[in-house]
Amino acid sequence: MNQPRDALAPRELRAWMAFLAAGHLIDHEIERQLKREGGLSHAEFEVLVGLSLAEGNRLRMTDLARVVMVSKSRLTYQVTQLERAGLVRRTGNETDRRSVWAELTDEGAQVLAKVRPGHRRVVRETLIEVLAPEEIDVLGDALGRVADRLRER
Template identity: 40%
Template sequence: MTNRWLTPEEQRAWRAYIAASLLLEDAIDRQLQQDAGMPHLYYSILSVLSESPERRLRMTDLAERLKITRSRLTYAVTRLEKDGMLRREACRYDKRGSIAALTDEGFAVLERAAPGHVETVRSFLFDRLSEEQVGQLEEISSAIAQGLQEDGARPASDDVPWRRRSSTACS
């Protein structure tokens, strides 16, 4: 099998994508560290929980929504739990499972951080795009994400981050 090298156009697009995604993630992280004293991942955990019924979600479902490994989620949840922003609860219907629950304190932190976060996302991403480009960004991003999650897109369907097993991960 021969190598399928990127065309010059693909190489430019790839490098532009990498630069934009790294710079945007850095800008978001800096804003959240400054305004809320937390990295983007911690904010994302609080945000997903705030949108869940009763502000609670099974750890495996939370990892899937965030597209991260269960061990990375466990580490972050432990830190947020120490800071009083969430608590872990036993799963009533599965003794092996664990639930992450957003506390009132965590919700208050999220409410204080949200306006600055939204403004950062708006000013560094959406204010630079036309309405048509916003639609294209959604379409392109969805196609990439769907392709990466489909069975057979990876050597094993269990190889998506939130399905990876770890001895420290909660389910």
């Protein structure tokens, strides 16, 4: 049986399958830790982190969608959940009525501070401690190139 010309070679398939498995398993561990320690999903955590890094802890929703790399509709859902929990508030812009801003509340900052140490621990245990320092550099460089290429699209 002939392989399609675009079929992955065994080493390429091995790398792809390892990438998928590691990504899913790490994400699962992070999700469990965030739910247990703060009642957050991984996506909600990323929104809170994005806001915490912004000037004044606030961003326009369109800018926040770019920062957390999700669609505007997905972000709207996440921000709605966070707003209901009192962790984020949405405000309008008086000079531009089309702009909607998301802002981290004090309670949101407290929840983020509570879950961050556990998040760092999970990242360390599931990824950083498994790799040699030079492997971390190679992984960072390689995945950085992949992300750059996809951002150009």
